[in-house]
Amino acid sequence: MGFSESISSVVHKLSTASATTLAIIIFSTLLVCGYSIKIMGNNVASSTLDRRSTAIQVIHSCGKGQYLKGKVAIVTGGNTGIGLETCKALLSAGCKVYLCSRSKQGGLNAIEEEIKTLGKGNYKVDPENCNNILVNELDLNDLNTVKKFAEDFLKVESRLDLLVLNAGIMATPKRELTVQGFEKQLGVNHFGHSYLTNLLKPLMIKQDFESRIVCLSSVAHSMSDIDFDDFFFENKRSYKPMVVYGQSKLCNLLYAKALANKLKDTKVTAVSVHPGVIATGLWNNYGVFVKTLANAFIMDKNIPQGAATTIYACVHPRISNPDLRGAYLADCAPALPKTAIACDNNNEWSNKLYDFTEEQLKLKFN
Numbered sequence: 001m002g003f004s005e006s007i008s009s010v011v012h013k014l015s016t017a018s019a020t021t022l023a024i025i026i027f028s029t030l031l032v033c034g035y036s037i038k039i040m041g042n043n044v045a046s047s048t049l050d051r052r053s054t055a056i057q058v059i060h061s062c063g064k065g066q067y068l069k070g071k072v073a074i075v076t077g078g079n080t081g082i083g084l085e086t087c088k089a090l091l092s093a094g095c096k097v098y099l100c101s102r103s104k105q106g107g108l109n110a111i112e113e114e115i116k117t118l119g120k121g122n123y124k125v126d127p128e129n130c131n132n133i134l135v136n137e138l139d140l141n142d143l144n145t146v147k148k149f150a151e152d153f154l155k156v157e158s159r160l161d162l163l164v165l166n167a168g169i170m171a172t173p174k175r176e177l178t179v180q181g182f183e184k185q186l187g188v189n190h191f192g193h194s195y196l197t198n199l200l201k202p203l204m205i206k207q208d209f210e211s212r213i214v215c216l217s218s219v220a221h222s223m224s225d226i227d228f229d230d231f232f233f234e235n236k237r238s239y240k241p242m243v244v245y246g247q248s249k250l251c252n253l254l255y256a257k258a259l260a261n262k263l264k265d266t267k268v269t270a271v272s273v274h275p276g277v278i279a280t281g282l283w284n285n286y287g288v289f290v291k292t293l294a295n296a297f298i299m300d301k302n303i304p305q306g307a308a309t310t311i312y313a314c315v316h317p318r319i320s321n322p323d324l325r326g327a328y329l330a331d332c333a334p335a336l337p338k339t340a341i342a343c344d345n346n347n348e349w350s351n352k353l354y355d356f357t358e359e360q361l362k363l364k365f366n
């Protein structure tokens with residue numbers, strides 16, 4: 001090797017090494033910056049309800065002591081994440097909670113690990129209240145289990161104050177179908193919940209007191225529109241995991257709006273919620289790299305903060321205001337949906353979705 005070749009080889013090696021080093025330095029700096037901004041944000045104390053509020057703070061700000069005693073709530077996907085924190089906060093104010101879980105054992109473990117202990121929310125539920133939570137199996141992937149849960153519930157309960165449609169899956173890598181043949185993300189996130197609502201709604205409608213249906217949507221509603229000619233991503237549109245998730249979350253938002261309109265002459269209201277972006281099992285379809293980046297840059301809340309807007313939707317007196325029927329909520333306040341279709345100013349999309357949903361449920365499951 002001549003002198004000039006040696007020099008160029010050394011320069012090449014150095015530049016490759018320094019490019020790698022530079023990339024590592026930039027990546028690490030960005031991560032540190034991302035985390036620092038998040039930590040600063042989470043540490044700012046707040047006297048009013050906002051994006052930093054936790055579920056238990058919302059509970060305490062809306063009433064005193066056991067003010068939910070005598071009320072009954074159902075929370076789907078209650079065994080983990082936002083749903084579990086929602087169950088815990090409601091239970092702590094005396095509400096009777098039906099925790100729905102795909103597996104009974106998963107729900108029972110959750111009570112031991114998060115509800116009877118300080119857990120992520122850093123508070124325990126009074127042992128007396130712990131008898132007031134009931135674990136039930138419900139798999140939104142199979143409408144037979146939804147039917148069984150609803151029938152069992154209606155046999156033993158005569159009231160339902162809060163129906164929290166929380167369970168969800170995100171970014172299933174390949175197109176899969178539910179037992180009844182719905183694309184899986186749409187089937188679990190939207191159709192399973194709509195079917196459950198259909199079965200429980202008659203009880204809520206006949207009650208002479210206020211009740212609420214809370215649909216967990218997401219800011220991801222802006223990642224898709226709705227194409228009724230290819231709703232299930234079978235023909236015209238190719239299957240893109242996050243786009244399908246986006247459509248399912250848009251459905252949750254529009255469904256709450258449609259329900260609120262259909263039920264406007266009753267004491268039942270419905271709202272949708274963006275909980276924040278939170279590190280939970282929802283992200284498990286992504287690898288470590290994406291999760292680390294998401295954690296540093298887009299995740300903006302911890303789990304107790306992530307359940308705060310759901311609790312706000314359940315207990316805040318402001319939600320009784322007729323102007324907030326069907327509203328989209330974020331950071332413990334009403335928020336503007338991100339797209340024109342989600343704003344749905346003339347109710348065209350929500351009405352169409354409602355009718356389409358009813359038709360599909362009849363078609364695929366009687």
Ligand SMILES: NC(=O)c1ccc[n+]([C@@H]2O[C@H](COP(=O)([O-])OP(=O)(O)OC[C@H]3O[C@@H](n4cnc5c(N)ncnc54)[C@H](OP(=O)(O)O)[C@@H]3O)[C@@H](O)[C@H]2O)c1
Pocket residue numbers: 076077078079080081082083101102103106138139140141142165166167168169170188216217218219274275276277278279280281282283
């Ligand atoms: N985390 C976020 O960044 C974020 C952002 C916006 C919106 N959301 C929404 O918030 C809701 C709660 O999500 P999370 O973050 O708390 O996620 P999570 O921790 O993964 O909880 C999801 C829950 O849904 C349940 N679930 C999944 N498939 C089900 C099925 N087929 N039948 C019944 N239950 C099923 C899960 O049960 P298993 O434990 O058995 O899987 C789990 O209990 C979801 O609707 C999600 O779309 C979350």
